[in-house]
Amino acid sequence: MAGEEPSAPGRWAGVPLTDRPAERRALLVDAAYELFGTGAEAAVTVRAVCRHTGLHSRYFYESFADTDQLLGAVYDRVAEAAGVEVTAALAAAGADPVARLRAGMHGVLGFSSADPRRGKVLFTEARTNPVLADRRYAAQLALMEGVLQEGGRTRPTIDPRLAKVGAAMFTGAMVELVGQWLAGNLGDDLDAVVDHALELLLAGLLAPALGG
Missing domain, CATH: 1.10.357.10 (Tetracycline Repressor, domain 2)
Known part of the structure; x- marks a missing residue:
């Protein structure tokens, strides 16, 4: 689920707080690359990439304004x-x-x-x-x-x-x-x-x- 990221307390163990936004951004780009590359543009939704990464949607908007911006990063x-x-x-x-x-x-x-x-x-x-x-x-x-x-x-x-x-x-x-x-x-x-x-x-x- 998109909102389950906080339930995995060890996920960011050892990653400094200042580095976590970049790590999360990279995960979102990875997910969009996979979804777009194996599906199509319609497969790249906020819900889909958040589900793919296990990140809450708030972390999507931490890095990207919308899915177009995410596709640009891909x-x-x-x-x-x-x-x-x-x-x-x-x-x-x-x-x-x-x-x-x-x-x-x-x-x-x-x-x-x-x-x-x-x-x-x-x-x-x-x-x-x-x-x-x-x-x-x-x-x-x-x-x-x-x-x-x-x-x-x-x-x-x-x-x-x-x-x-x-x-x-x-x-x-x-x-x-x-x-x-x-x-x-x-x-x-x-x-x-x-x-x-x-x-x-x-x-x-x-x-x-x-x-x-």
Whole structure:
């Protein structure tokens, strides 16, 4: 029950009072991630997350104004983890622009599908939720900016308009590619999907903007 948290006196044993709000917040985010990732937006209610955590509803409102704000925190956590993984993949790829492009695509697709809940949070579910929609749009802009930076490192004299067009097209293509991959429409061979995508990108109109 949502109001049963005080009946477990040992739950917070050893946790300083000043640290408990952050601990409770993390529990709520964990619960929302599980409920959203295995169900849908409608599964993330105050009652449901409190029942899942065993926390009283007052502790929900200690951290979040509503479930939209909670979903935003879920997205932020998953997006941060994705950023860490993709950044590490780019670093491992070295300076070669083609290798970095492949590593970036592989990192995004691989991270999103390694745990189906991740893809639902980052890309596919609750498309009309304003909090998630805003964050996803901001993530697309960040991706486009990253593509521009990558292109600028290898093609510093490229026409800025061409670079922006190429980056915008690549960003849109990546979002659709991820969606199709998560839906299972591209098979189950991640390396093959990335290789095909890379081949098409480098052979097509995006090549100049991507440094190809």
